Amino acid sequence: YYIAIRLEGQSIEELAQWRFYRSLVLIFFIDLIILIGVWIIYRNIRAEMRLTQMKADFVSNVSHELRTPLSLIRMFAETLELNRVQTENKKKEYYQIIGQESERLTHLINNILDFSKIEAGKKQYHKEIFDLNEVIKDVLRLYAFHLQNKGFHLQNEINPAEKLKINADKDAITEAIINLIDNAVKYSNEDKRLRIKSGLFQDAVYFEVEDHGIGIGIDDQKKIFDKFYRVSTGLVHDVKGTGLGLSLIKYIMEMHNGRVSVESHLGKGSTFRLIFPKER
Template sequence: MKLRVLILINAAAVAIALSAVNYYFQHNWYDVGITFVLSFAISFIIFYYLIEKYVYSKIKLIYKLIHNLKLGRDLRDALGDHIVSADPIKDVQQEVKEWASQKKIEIDELRKQEKFRREFLSNISHEFKTPLFAIQGYIEAIQDDNFEDTDMAAQFLEKASKNVDRLSYLIKDLDEISKLESGEIPINYSKFKVNDLIKEVFESLELKANQHSIRLIFKQKYDEPFLVTADREKIRQVLVNLIDNSFKYGKEGGTTSVSVFDLHDQVLIEVTDDGIGIEEHNLPRLFERFFRTDQSRSRQIGGSGLGLAIVKHIIEAHQQTINVRSTAGLGSTFGFTLQKVKQIQFPAIPVLKS
């Protein structure tokens, strides 16, 4: 509608201009009227044809292309579609705004992914170089000594072996996290008592806890065990990783406790330590691959730097959530949820009195 009004105004302007010129030379109102009508009609047709052919049709094509691209359809489908719109210029304006906003979000996301890729490549390069250079150094030292000092050679071989183990753990964890992301590792759901699983994990880590002088505590507030549905072995891995992490960053003579809370249709499991804690600005990145809050201490402790990332992927593969809260110098608490098995309520059977 606005387009036709614009054409009418332009045609009228041309007709008035030509009529004024005719009146200037002829001074005949009859000729002026004919000139106005003819020039108005011809101008309207010309303007309408030009705008329709070179502007309107192009705008309609752009609109169809943007609209179909937003829907993820093929360009050939977009070109072949016929769109019905009362005001395609207004629609194009709205579509372009939405399209530009969407593209900005996509570009920002691509930039984040590119930054993550660079950091990941840098981290993985560093993680591989450290043990490789150590192995290379030990082997060269043994070769230079020509095995004359057998005690030194044995010590260096043992250290090289530990670095080989570190590489093996790193490769295994990288393979596992890759398969978790791609969905190649299935989640084998089963029903089990999470209380029993926690006790089993405590028993398997009791020796390691004693080595770190850390006491394990299971805060079981409820007499009834919690029956959950999840992949038992993967949840075992989650608990082992979290508890083992509390050993690495705990304090000598400290405690690591596991608590279970009833959340109606879910179970919340929390692993709490009283170790060095985590500074607040590090919390958002804690589950990233290779992210370490204390680089120097982390190198001494060892590990692949992928434990928390694997934990996060396992919990999210169960369509559950994991979170962390921590205070530097006081300790940390990692909590994750599991789906509780729904109990079927049977109606009470009335007792017939004789």
């Protein structure tokens, strides 16, 4: 007979092997958590760097945008001050241009101020019932010299006899229309044709701007309404802009229970449309 001690359950070798595998699985999960953490930190740093670059581009582009109307105002003001204008009609024309460029400058500043208020959650709208076509006419009168100076042909399909009543903040809608026309001018190439149209669509009121410019790719169409976003392809990136216009338009339309849509093809142009609920 042999007398010996037998362990109850697993042997020492089996226990050691089990503990080894358990430690191996634990190490694997710890490594996996570390890798996920590193990836999240990398993604956040990359997003912050991209945002920092976008803000730097924004400051640079705003400086350029403000400089253009300021230069025109200064040039025409100096011409008038030096009495180089001979006729009263010409003087009146120069004064109108100064006024129009001052309005453009005000529009640019308002974009920045509106964005700041939106970010702080302090933007408020004061709605009233008005005719959308009247606002469009005022904007076109403001932009007449700018379009003419840039060599654009405007195809105006607005019916002044048609009353398009909407309940909205008039200043905000004016800003949205100006932003659309301004974008169409900026991103047009040699084909300097613009078409504007307004009317009724089902149970809604709409305003649209069509250009024959460089167009927007399908992927970029999903992002162009994000703040600071600018298309990175060469033709678009060479055009100065704040990157706020379309994001402000989207916000304005959402606050008025409306929406903004885009149809675009690279190399053929874009059509942006503002759609408002019809006031009954």
